Amino acid sequence: xxxxxxxxxxxxxxxxxxxxxxxxxxxxxxxxxxxxxxxxxxxxxxxxxxxxxxxxxxxxxxxxxxxxxxxxxxxxxxxxxxxxxxxxxxxxxxxxxxxxxxxxxxxxxxxxxxxxxxxxxxxxxxxxxxxxxxxxxxxxxxxxxxxxxxxxxxxxxxxxxxxxxxxxxxxxxxxxxxxxxxxxxxxxxxxxxxxxxxxxxxxxxxxxxxxxxxxxxxxxxxxxxxxxxxxxxxxxxxxxxxxxxxxxx
Amino acid sequence: xxxxxxxxxxxxxxxxxxxxxxxxxxxxxxxxxxxxxxxxxxxxxxxxxxxxxxxxxxxxxxxxxxxxxxxxxxxxxxxxxxxxxxxxxxxxxxxxxxxxxxxxxxxxxxxxxxxxxxxxxxxxxxxxxxxxxxxxxxxxxxxxxxxxxxxxxxxxxxxxxxxxxxxxxxxxxxxxxxxxxxxxxxxxxxxxxxxxxxxxxxxxxxxxxxxxxxxxxxxxxxxxxxxxxxxxxxxxxxxxxxxxxxxxxxxxxxxxxxxxxxxxxxxxxxxxxxxxxxxxxxxxxxxxxxxxxxxxxxxxxxxxxxxxxxxxxxxxxxxxxxxxxxxxxxxxxxxxxxxx
Numbered sequence: 145x146x147x148x149x150x151x152x153x154x155x156x157x158x159x160x161x162x163x164x165x166x167x168x169x170x171x172x173x174x175x176x177x178x179x180x181x182x183x184x185x186x187x188x189x190x191x192x193x194x195x196x197x198x199x200x201x202x203x204x205x206x207x208x209x210x211x212x213x214x215x216x217x218x219x220x221x222x223x224x225x226x227x228x229x230x231x232x233x234x235x236x237x238x239x240x241x242x243x244x245x246x247x248x249x250x251x252x253x254x255x256x257x258x259x260x261x262x263x264x265x266x267x268x269x270x271x272x273x274x275x276x277x278x279x280x281x282x283x284x285x286x287x288x289x290x291x292x293x294x295x296x297x298x299x300x301x302x303x304x305x306x307x308x309x310x311x312x313x314x315x316x317x318x319x320x321x322x323x324x325x326x327x328x329x330x331x332x333x334x335x336x337x338x339x340x341x342x343x344x345x346x347x348x349x350x351x352x353x354x355x356x357x358x359x360x361x362x363x364x365x366x367x368x369x370x371x372x373x374x375x376x377x378x379x380x381x382x383x384x385x386x387x388x389x390x391x392x393x
Numbered sequence: 394x395x396x397x398x399x400x401x402x403x404x405x406x407x408x409x410x411x412x413x414x415x416x417x418x419x420x421x422x423x424x425x426x427x428x429x430x431x432x433x434x435x436x437x438x439x440x441x442x443x444x445x446x447x448x449x450x451x452x453x454x455x456x457x458x459x460x461x462x463x464x465x466x467x468x469x470x471x472x473x474x475x476x477x478x479x480x481x482x483x484x485x486x487x488x489x490x491x492x493x494x495x496x497x498x499x500x501x502x503x504x505x506x507x508x509x510x511x512x513x514x515x516x517x518x519x520x521x522x523x524x525x526x527x528x529x530x531x532x533x534x535x536x537x538x539x540x541x542x543x544x545x546x547x548x549x550x551x552x553x554x555x556x557x558x559x560x561x562x563x564x565x566x567x568x569x570x571x572x573x574x575x576x577x578x579x580x581x582x583x584x585x586x587x588x589x590x591x592x593x594x595x596x597x598x599x600x601x602x603x604x605x606x607x608x609x610x611x612x613x614x615x616x617x618x619x620x621x622x623x624x625x626x627x628x629x630x631x632x633x634x635x636x637x638x639x640x641x642x643x644x645x646x647x648x649x650x651x652x653x654x655x656x657x658x659x660x661x662x663x664x665x666x667x668x669x670x671x672x673x674x675x676x677x678x679x680x681x682x683x684x685x686x687x688x689x690x691x692x693x694x695x696x697x698x699x700x701x702x703x704x705x706x707x708x709x710x711x712x713x714x715x716x717x718x719x720x721x722x723x724x725x726x727x728x729x730x731x732x733x
Contacts, residue, residue, distance in 0.1 A: 192688045196680075220690035232685040236703025242686070245699065250690035285703075302689060 145170045145341045146310050151202035153190045160186040162366030163202070166343075168310070168359075173342040175352055177377060178363035179385040184345045185229060187363075188314040191343075192226040193219050206310060220246075221253030223309030227299040227316050234286035239298075242286045243268060243305060250306055271304045275331045293324030300331035311335075312343045317351035329354030349381035364389045400455050408449045411623040411655040412594040417537050417563040421507050426480035430462035436487050437463065438515050442543045442569045443598060446629075449567075452539050456513040459483035467491065471499045476536065478506025485513050488526075490550075492519040497714060500528045503560065507535040516544040518552055520574065526554040527717050529724070532562035534589070539565045548574025548603070555712050556583040556595075557721055559728060564593045572599070572606040572634070582611040582711035584721070586728045587620035587652070594623035601634035601664075610641040613708045615701055616652035617732060627659040628669055635664050641671035646678060646704050698729040 148166040152159065160183045168174050178184050190197050191204065193216040204211050211219050234242070247267070248258040259267065272279055277297055287295050296316055303311055313332070317325055332342065332355050344355055352360075352374065360376040361368045362385075370376065370388055380388060401418060402409040437460070441453030462484040464472065476482055490496055504510065518524050532538050546552050558564055570579045585593050599608045614622045624643040645654040658671040678700055686696035705725055712718040 192684075194684055215693070216684060216687035217690050217692050217696075220688060226688050228685065228688075232681045234682045234685070234700070234703065236706040237682075237699055241699070242689075242691075245695060246686070246689040246691050249692060249695065253690065306690060 145172070145207060145339075146343070147205045149203045151190065151204065152200045153186060153197050154200055155186070155197050159200070160197075160366050161190065164363075164367050166361070166368060168341050168343060170339045170341055171337070172358045173336065173344065173355065174359045174361060175344045175346060175357035175377065176361045176363050176368075177346055177349070177380055179389065180347070182363045183366040184363055185314055186366075188226055188229075188312045188345055191224065191312055192216055217249065218253070220306065220308075221250050225303050225306055225308035225311045227296075227303060227311065227313045229315040229318060231287045231290075231295040231299055233288045235288050237286050239282045239284055239286055240268070243282070243302065246302070247305055267305065271301055274334065275301055275304060276327055277301055292319040293321065293327070296320055296324060296328050297331070300328050304331065304335065309339065310341045310343070312345065314345050315347065316344070317346055317348060325351065325354060349377045352377045362388055400451050402449065402451050406449065408447060408596060408625065411621075411625075412565055412592065414537070414539065414563070414565065417592070418509060421509060421535070421537070422479065423481035423507070423509055424479055425459065426477070426482055428462045428474070428482060428484055430464045430484065432461050433463050433465065436465055437485060438543075441541075442571065447598065452511055453513055453541055456483045456485060456511050456541070459511070460485045460513075463487065465489070466498060467496075469496050469498065472501070474500060474502045474510060474512060476504030476508035476510050478508065480504075480508045482508070482510045483512070484510065485515070488514065488516040488524070490516070490518045490522040490524045493521050495523040497525040497527070499717065500526075502528065502530040502532065502538055502540065504533050504536045504538075506533060508533075509537040510539070512538070512540045514540070514542040516542065516552070518544065518546050518550040520547045521549040522547075523551045524553070525713055526552065527712070527714070528554070528556040530556060530558045530564055530566065531560035532564060534561040536562035538562065540567065542568045544568070544570045544579070545573050546570065546577040546579055549576045550574070551578040551580070553580045553711065553713060554582070555708070555721075557724060558583065558585040558587070558593045559724060561589055561591050565596065566594065567596045568598070570597070570599045570608070572601045572603055572608065575603045576605045577603065578606070579608040580711055581609070582708045583613070584705045584708050584725065585612070585614040585622055586725065587614065587616045587622055588618050588732060589620065590618070591620045592623075593621075594625075596623070596625040598627045598629060599639065601628070601630040601637045601639065603633065604635045604637070606634055607638045608640070609711075610643070611708045611711055612643045613705045614643070614645040614654060615648065615704065616645065616654055617648040619649070619651045621652070622654045624655070624673070625657040625659070626671070627661065628671075630660075630662040630664050630667050630669060632663040635666045637664060637667040637669065639667070639669040642707075643673045644704070645675040646701065647675060648678065698726070701729055702726065
């Protein structure tokens with residue numbers, strides 16, 4: 145599914161990713177944990193194709209095809225989805241307009257028929273209902289005036305609407321109370337089970353109580369330094385990062 | 394030409410600092426012409442407003458001495474102010490809104506080839522009347538439009554103006570509004586979509602001369618290529634105008650490194666119990682929303698267009714007429730498509 149080989153990336157001349165390797169199979173959920181400054185958010189931005197980051201080496205493939213030369217919108221069409229740590233507010237752009245444009249752009253790029261207004265509304269209402277999101281949110285401007293929980297739920301809604309193959313959740317748990325966390329986790333879990341793969345990036349083990357990973361990686365200084373099963377997350381929670389990061393160094 | 398160059402405002406004058414009308418008119422070969430309106434000169438206000446304070450009255454005076462096109466309007470109407478190649482026009486619109494009435498007038502300003510329209514619009518709104526005044530200005534590449542609007546707003550009356558500047562050429566959109574009676578409202582809004590070597594200047598003076606008046610300015614400018622935009626907005630609150638509420642907003646979005654926007658907000662307040670503020674910004678399109686939209690699969694040109702439409706939305710909200718608002722939204726979409 146997703147394969148990262150020896151990925152190196154920098155921003156403003158400073159190297160952040162330093163030869164990162166990762167292999168995520170179809171249907172798997174991987175978690176990346178790591179201390180602040182490990183390069184977790186950089187990894188998510190580089191995967192999504194943010195232009196401010198300069199990729200200086202390595203390759204990323206999705207289903208065997210390199211995405212390195214693809215624009216962010218081409219990556220989205222190819223099936224990559226990034227749930228933002230800080231979803232962006234867009235005053236003046238209504239959620240419905242935003243979502244309909246996104247869904248139809250992606251459908252067009254995938255060679256599918258674009259949805260008309262009625263079919264789009266059906267899809268949206270269906271997904272909102274599944275995820276326990278009120279229609280009212282869809283009438284507002286994108287993320288404007290949304291609470292922290294609403295913003296993250298909105299990310300999960302977009303994920304469900306765009307039907308990606310591979311999803312990156314960048315610190316989706318930050319700023320969420322337990323109730324909001326559960327709603328988000330339920331949304332992700334509802335999409336599991338098929339071929340979709342997930343990369344859950346988090347600082348804390350808490351989210352992994354609700355989204356059970358198949359594989360856990362520890363990231364430090366721009367690379368993966370340890371890989372294990374779900375028990376690794378518990379070990380990190382008990383001992384803190386210093387032990388593992390220190391031992392590997 | 395039939396006018397002397399010394400009667401044309403020069404950049405040495407403070408209120409014309411950013412707009413070089415003399416240069417715009419310099420090599421134009423023009424002949425005085427008529428639109429074919431009536432010529433009832435008795436309706437003219439020969440004296441320009443603001444003569445004492447600003448001394449910026451040359452174009453009004455020139456219009457008064459030249460005009461043979463005078464139109465008197467008191468009800469809903471659609472007016473075309475169209476110039477043909479080689480014409481020098483001096484039209485005068487006189488709009489009277491009777492007490493308690495509610496009227497809407499749409500003006501379409503455009504033209505072909507090389508021309509200069511030096512128009513004056515004098516408006517009187519009587520007590521408790523509402524006047525919705527909508528304009529589209531779409532001049533040709535070598536067209537010059539100097540448009541001087543003077544409006545008097547009586548007690549409890551409301552003036553709501555919206556101007557869309559598209560097209561090309563040189564435009565000076567000058568509005569002088571006088572709040573004459575208690576509780577009068579003056580709402581001015583506009584969207585300027587400027588491209589090529591287009592020049593568009595919006596110069597506003599609002600005189601609060603009575604208590605409890607409200608005024609609102611909401612202007613959005615989008616500039617690309619080598620376009621030049623100017624916004625000068627002045628709110629003048631006289632001593633008698635207590636409890637005035639005045640707000641002025643000018644936002645400019647620069648899409649090209651060669652485009653230029655000059656903004657000069659001014660508040661001059663002599664009353665001590667008023668609420669007045671202004672906001673002025675000039676900037677480029679934000680990277681964060683752009684990336685967010687692209688990460689959702691929206692192609693960059695479409696994302697940019699959506700963001701620019703959103704940028705303009707606040708000014709469009711000032712339009713009370715839904716049909717006209719929708720037309721303006723379509724004009725914006727059309728402009729964006731033609732430059733994508």
